[in-house]
Amino acid sequence: MTFGITMGDSSGVGPEIVLRAFRDGELRYPVIVFGDLAVLEACNRRLGLGVSLGNAAGALNVADLARLREADITPGRLNAKSGAAARDYVVAATRAALDGQIAAVVTLPMNKEATRLSDPAFTGHTELIGELCGVRDVTIMLASEQLIVTHVSTHVSLRTAIERVKRERIQRIIELTCQAMAKLKEHPRVAVAGLNPHAGEHGLFGREEIEEIEPAVAWARERGLPVEGPIAPDALFYLAVRKKRYDAVVCMYHDQGHVPLKLLDFEAGVNVTLGLPIVRTSVDHGTAFDIAWQGVASIRSLVAALEFAARSCQR
DSSP: OOEEEEOOOTTTTHHHHHHHHHHTTOOOSOEEEEEOHHHHHHHHHHHTOOOOBSSSTTSBEEEEOOOOOGGGOOTTSOOHHHHHHHHHHHHHHHHHHHTTSSSOEEEOOOOHHHHHTTOTTOOOHHHHHHHHHTOOOOEEEEEOSSOEEEESOOSSOHHHHHHTOOHHHHHHHHHHHHHHHHHHOSSOOEEEEOSSGGGGTTTTTOSHIIIIIHHHHHHHHHTTOOEEEEEOHHHHHHHHHTSOOOSEEEESSHHHHHHHHHHHOTTTOEEEEESOSSOEEEESSOOOGGGTTSSOSOOHHHHHHHHHHHHHHHO
């Protein structure tokens, strides 16, 4: 199997991360980098990495889209050209995955502000890839060695997130989570978090658990899905991480899942898109303009994202 890695925004840490991970022998599967050869060559020279680029044996294979010249590169600074190019890398890799040319897509970080300078409607990797795949009902899974979480809602206000805690949406996220976990482990155990303190305390602190979450869990269990809940969030993550009682947690909103996972493993978290006809994983960090092209950015999240993609394709 060959995996596609998108280079990300050239002004960020993407180019150096893929070069350093390859140099260090941490990319343990055949890969093709969808990006710009001129950018990778420039980064390679600046950091003195000595990585061979091209199609020769032992070289890092690059699908050169030729969107940028060396003169276009501005490490650490917002750049409309690099933002547009980063979008093109994702489009090319996604189409290659849909055509069966690569087993999965692993994405390095884009800068939303830079990409929106040429595509004002752009909101993120997930939405772009979903559109290219012809699907809308997707969600984010975050994974680390210690914890896996999915989300009923992500990048919305907390007020809106509460409004989106609805039975149908919860059912779909439970279903997607169980499907994904079945590819990773035999007999997975999935827990559903409550929304309110103490999971509502039987309606004392809110009725979302009674009216929306409990019916969704009952629906899933009737269909044989390995799910329990709703469980009070303040106890649930202890049960999942310390007691190993659950393999994944369905969370009701962004920070409910992101905070514990990033506390446990900020550098090696993996972002996975569920609901696609292809496998897509991503690093769980941004472009980090402040340290771009300095040779200090961690490669751990990229290595973990590639490993997770491989595991997802093997079952």
